Amino acid sequence: MEDGVAIVIDAGIGIRMTMKHLANYCLPMAAVKGILLTHDHMDHVKSVGMISRKNRIPVYATSDVFAGMMRNPCLTVKVPADLQRTFENGIQVEIGPFRIESFTVPHDASRNSGYFIETPRTTFCIMTDIGHMTDEMVGYLGKAENLVVESNYDPYMLEAGRYPRFLKDRIKGGLGHISNPQTADALAKHLTGKTKRIWLCHLSEENNHPNKAFETVSQAISAAGLSPELFVLRRRIPTGIFEW
Ligand SMILES: [Zn+2]
Ligand SMILES: [Zn+2]
Structure with missing residues (x-):
């Protein structure tokens, strides 16, 4: 969190636990302005559809990762189309005070991204x-x-x-x-x-x-x-x- 804006990276545990941990950290869901995904294995994306849909939070991932999640029958709640922000490796995105660039990480998912994030501090x-x-x-x-x-x-x-x-x-x-x-x-x-x-x-x-x-x-x-x-x-x- 920086200047009242928070970002979350991956959402691999259940929505109730995620909400509980954020509350324990005094991080209001309303402050979360984006969820970045590394890749589409379940231990990283289990509750992203639910969190994004319930709280209207945009999700940032590569087109391959979004496609992989759409195909996955275990992911019953998908990220709504209007909240999908395609973020290909090698480009930069700004979310509030966070300047984010992503890079490719080799792994057997649809694709996998690492993130380098700069804030003013x-x-x-x-x-x-x-x-x-x-x-x-x-x-x-x-x-x-x-x-x-x-x-x-x-x-x-x-x-x-x-x-x-x-x-x-x-x-x-x-x-x-x-x-x-x-x-x-x-x-x-x-x-x-x-x-x-x-x-x-x-x-x-x-x-x-x-x-x-x-x-x-x-x-x-x-x-x-x-x-x-x-x-x-x-x-x-x-x-x-x-x-x-
Ligand atoms: Zn993995
Ligand atoms: Zn993993």
Whole structure:
């Protein structure tokens, strides 16, 4: 939220929980002027149709993601046509004080976008559900003061875990998710002194542990001589408010 205007990125939990968490954060729904979608997997879009329809909030996503949601029979409430704002990768959009650009993130959805957001006070970047890091994406790693980046699995836990072979292969196959060491390596190579805070997100409940992700990434970035604050976002526990 900035100057009384809020944006929300993804809506993967139920509408009641979303409303409850926003209320706990003292974020009135009326302040939300846009919902940005990364991609059309259910853990990111479950309640976006309902929230948008009920509160008349515009939704920003690529045309591929809107088409993917229209095709998805599990998404019973669609984003109303007059609230769909097509936002292709590589272009910029302004919502109140937020200047937003999006970029492509490889993943096995209809399409996946990362976002780089500037406000008069700070910069923020989010990239999640990362099959692999591209040259374009690593350019964004060191660009924002506040960075949210996926650190999905520990390779040993994934291999030893109970997932079937095809799912293990999907996760690590380049269009699935990124491991702790891959995130750590990319950050150590491409972070800059500009980044003040990093939140690791989208940790697998099955194949990762918050301490493991934290240790792997924190060792790599301190070995690279960098010292941003590092946090791990929990899968089902709401994170407190951060102000900057
Ligand atoms: Zn996904
Ligand atoms: Zn996901």
